[in-house]
Amino acid sequence: MTTLTKVSVPIQAARRAPQPATQQRNDRIRVAVLGCGQIADAHLSQLQRIRCADVVGVCDAHEDLAYQAAARFGVSQYTHLDALLSEARPDVVHIATPAHTHAQLAMQLLQAGCHVYVEKPFTLDVHEADAVLRVASETGLQVCVGHDQLFDPMWLRARRMVEAGAIGKVRHVESILGYPLDGKFGALVANDPNHWVRRLPGGLFQNTISHPLYRITDFLADEEPVLVGNWLRRGDFDFPTELHMALEGAEVSGSLTFSTRIPPQRITQIYGSTGTLWIDFDGQVIRRMARPRMPGAFAKLEMPLRHFTESCGNLTRNLWRFACGEIHYFAGMKNLFEAFYQSILTGSAPPVPVAEMRRVTSLMDQLFAHCRAQEKGGRA
Amino acid sequence: MSQPRRVCVTGATGFLGRRLVSRLLNEPELQVRCLLRATSDAESLLRGLPLEQQQRIEILRGELHDAAFLAEALVDCEVVYHGAAALGGSASTLFLNTVIPTRQLLTASAEAGVSRFVLVSSLGVYGTRELRRWQQVDESAPLDPQPELRDPYTFSKVRQELVAREMCAQLGLPLVVVRPGVIYGEGRSLLTSRVGLQVGPLLVRMGGRHPLPYTYVENCAEGLKLAGLVPGVDGETFNLVDDDPVTGHQLVRFLRRQGQRIRSVWVPGFCIQPLSWLYSTYAKWTEGQLPPVITPYRSAAIWKPLRYCNSYAKHKLNWVQPISTEQALERTIVG
Structure with a gap:
């Protein structure tokens, strides 16, 4: 169906x-x-x-x-x-x-x-x-x-940490999207050969990879980074199901993995010059990882201790948020709606810049063109 | 109505549909046309059938929203059994895959001159909030007046039934509605939401003294078959539930005796409504941090002690439960 x-x-x-913004009805x-x-x-x-x-x-x-x-x-x-x-x-x-x-x-x-x-x-x-x-x-x-994950509480927190220098200068961003085809959404596409998603120029990926892609471009300043990518078919599926993409900017690079082999997950890792942030949107968890400061064998004790401390912090934070009723899957969406409405009411800059909407769309065009060329055995 | 020569079945590869097709093929000289989606497994329908019966099955592949496909598929069909429905997902998915195809199938059936449209509805469509505890629920009980407050599946089934009744009246299409209870059998868990809620590895048993409105899949298929073939029942509605219903307590005890390990906590019946109120108040206060899956309205609909009545199906369809509840439970465990 x-x-x-x-x-x-x-x-x-x-x-x-x-209506000009100043003439909107009340607030x-x-x-x-x-x-x-x-x-x-x-x-x-x-x-x-x-x-x-x-x-x-x-x-x-x-x-x-x-x-x-x-x-x-x-x-x-x-x-x-x-x-x-x-x-x-x-x-x-x-x-x-x-x-x-x-x-x-x-x-x-x-x-x-x-x-x-x-x-x-x-x-x-x-x-x-x-x-x-x-x-x-x-x-x-x-x-x-709807680039709403940029307004998710975890992403906003990660952004603040990066801006505070927690991982030094950002060098690389890695985004992963797990999208099993027997899952809640994937099954709808997999079971219906006439599903509209299959008819999109970028197929399944066009409807899904905006999120992991804009999580990369949020740290990528380049208008036209070097881009390579490929898509693959898994098993008996008659449409591409796996996608890999690499972006190379002047100062920051990125990689994107879309996989139907793994359970649903939305994970981004931001690699900096002095450390890494691991952000799990579904678990609402951020972990900061950095090279050990202790020498030799002591480092093997220091790292698990740091992970333990990070986990305790995440647990405490999420307990507090739970008690306050603040854990919502689509919290980023609400934040983005509010920011958009405020920009309308006050005439301020839109929450997602026009240039960014265009850039992400353009990168997706380039990626799908590249993938189609690869599939035909040519070069993009 | 004389016995039809060709019947059409949607949802034929489903849990109930497979059994219905098998029972229809037991009727000599009946042709059974199955409408399958492109991805449905036709082999499961044919497996184990004698050659003579296999020759009386026609398999047509297409989508129920495709009017051209339906026009072709319903040619010469005297009865349509409409069992195809989405079982899970969001309300929009359920409406898209249950209600909208039903509209299209009803229109096509009327245009094809079908003599009877048999709709597989659900026992869940009743509005039980206003009923007294332990009241008998027969086919005259009203539909749920606020189905949007129920779970998405029930919401879609209420809407589907209302749409079918309205359209059949407009189109002059004879309608028979069958409302099965919770269908169980080999390959399906007996511990459904009627018994309690599965929270991770833990079963939260809700009440446990009320009779479960269950029907074994073979018993249900027999009643459904009769709803399409018995003359003189156009416009009728039939509950299909088995005799000798077990309670939640009895079912859990039975499963444990059979060696199943069930980790559960029990919520006494008198606590269900206060706890439901508490949960839904918290869900509202947190603006949906916890989904509003338990509300006083839903709890009353699922766990209020009621007695569902099957006497009308026995009387009008001459339905006799082919397999006793005890045998059916044993078969389910073995299977």
């Missing part, structure tokens, strides 16, 4: 003039969610936690999907985009539809006067990204892409 959540209804509602934001698939649940549950956001409607071309989301989250449901815009009048629309619909919908919504939050991947390619960003610039409205 395909999981295509199609929303391609032409907008007939009167085009609204974009509240009217939010609508377009597309009621799995990720929409995460959006709606995090939106409920944001005080300045009023969810004014959900919309999906399938009335049953719109119904289930509306019923569970207690909001209005729509099956036509024009009705959503004219009746609910959202300030911001979150696009949570399949990736191949993102660009067209984003442009339609911008032209209708809405700020737009786009789930990852931003668009299918950099040409679409440019078109969306051009319309955003013309309309004076804001666009944000």
